[in-house]
Amino acid sequence: MNKTSAKPRLKTSAMIASIAEVGQKTKSAPFGHALVELARTRQDVVGMTGDLAKYTDLHIFAEAYPERFYQMGMAEQLLMGAASGIAHEGAVPFVTTYAVFASRRAFDFIHQTIAEDNLNVKIACALPGLTTGYGPSHQATEDLALFRTMPNLTVIDPCDAVEIEQLVPQIANHKGPVYTRLLRGNVPVVLDEYDYCFELGKAKRLREGNDVLVISSGIMTMRALDAAKALAADRVSVGVLHVPTIKPLDNTTILQEASRSGRLIVVAENHTTIGGLGEAIGAELLRAGVTKPFRQIALPDAFLKAGSLPMLHEHYGISTKAIAEKIKKWL
């Protein structure tokens, strides 16, 4: 590099970064648009946020229904308590913040004011797992483990824009509290290729394969599908079972798929190894007496680094390439 040339654009550890690959088909703000659509026919639906409407796509709803939007300020405990109160009065609040704040900061408020009374509060949280390079303050690597422990709470980890659009009306119709991870901004469109239909509480087989069964949720399903395609070129046959509902787990389908002979079972999750989908499925297999070769692709029990998402996903082994390499090594 000589003195006169422009500095190369550095990779970013900014808070907001898209998880979409270059050139991937995406859809803008699927959650916000789906909620606006739902609210046309559901007068009881309201939106609440803690100073993160723009960053959770709730601003789309706020613009369409300003009188049904409640800005609660940067106060997540209040946000959850107020959501409880308005739900007690018959509204169905969709509540947004970042996953770290809902899970770590407001846990007791969700537990006591929402879940204990089984209220119709739908909590949708952006930046799940490792979807920001901003550092541990914003990386919700343990939200599923925490929320799995909460009675009455349904827990969802959607894969893409298609799934988010489909889950919004379903969680509104579900009686009781729901926590869903949220992908915001330009969200990849993946599942349209698979004739997919989200059903609350159901796992779905997206791809058939004879050597390996990957069981995954969230963006790891997208990665698993890509890795499976790559491995097919190496004559490794990988099946993918997508499990968007983390709780209650679809044990029937999981056991049915995992019991088939001759396949390595790999659980892939955008979450710490502790307490998420991997350990949930591992325990269920043991309880059912299904003892198979079992591997986990997940984030380490560590405070993760700041950095650009592609670098971090590579570093922590949740990129498509890293997943494919691990699977080959395990076979």
Add this chain to the structure above:
Amino acid sequence: MDTSVKNTIAELAERAYRIRRNAVLMGEVQGQGYVGQALGIADVLAVAYFHAMNYRPDNPDWEGRDRFLLSNGHYAIALYAALIEAGIVPQEELETYGSDNSRLPMSGMASYTPGMEMSGGSLGMGLTIAVGRGLGLKRKGSAAFVYTMLSDGELDEGAMWEALMSAAHWKLDNLIAIVDVNNQQADGPSSQVMAFEPLIDKMEAFGWFTQRINGNDIGAVVKAFDTARNHPEPRPRMIICDTRMGRGVPFLETREKTHFIRVDAHEWRLALEALEAGRNA
């Protein structure tokens, strides 16, 4: 109870006596309980349930009722005593207090007890729920009020101040917060655990229409509730009530004060006698 029924001070004093009596009888069932707080707040509860609030004893979920949120869930014994007196909980359930399978657990929980609007216990939550209820009632065009009872110790909790700001921001003139200042919390006098004064200045600065009264002066409590309900400004309302733990039972009023007043087995009967003596005085 229709608000058009204006009970006289003497009638309210009799209600307060009966609420205190119910609380002592429940304390006797378990040999323990937050009886000191119940005795202290009984006058405020008597005014709330027999002067201020709209409700239907035979239909605790009546849509038009005023909501009463007990944020300080350990005061459940006090609220049960009032709910029994109000006819929302049958008198015969009193003797089940705190027992297995009772609808009257030691800490207030919404799913257990008719008329219990929230699950307390984890302190500092009631006002956040009250904000949501206030918003929800306005959304429905309801004229009902949301009352929430808090304690001075609860003001240590940060979420309280989130809710205090929010209630003023949303101009929740249907929200009436009652703060029981008895200056006792788990580790000692509240003012020593966390300096919380000057409360009126703080609450006014946060945008609340604030009154501070002797919570054991029924006339003052009636006036404060009336003023709070009829105040014309679009602001949330607060009534800070200085109360005396153990009020009405002289040997408990003067006993060394802690969060939890010790009552020996033989003293429950003495406490009832003391209440009776005060009633006839």
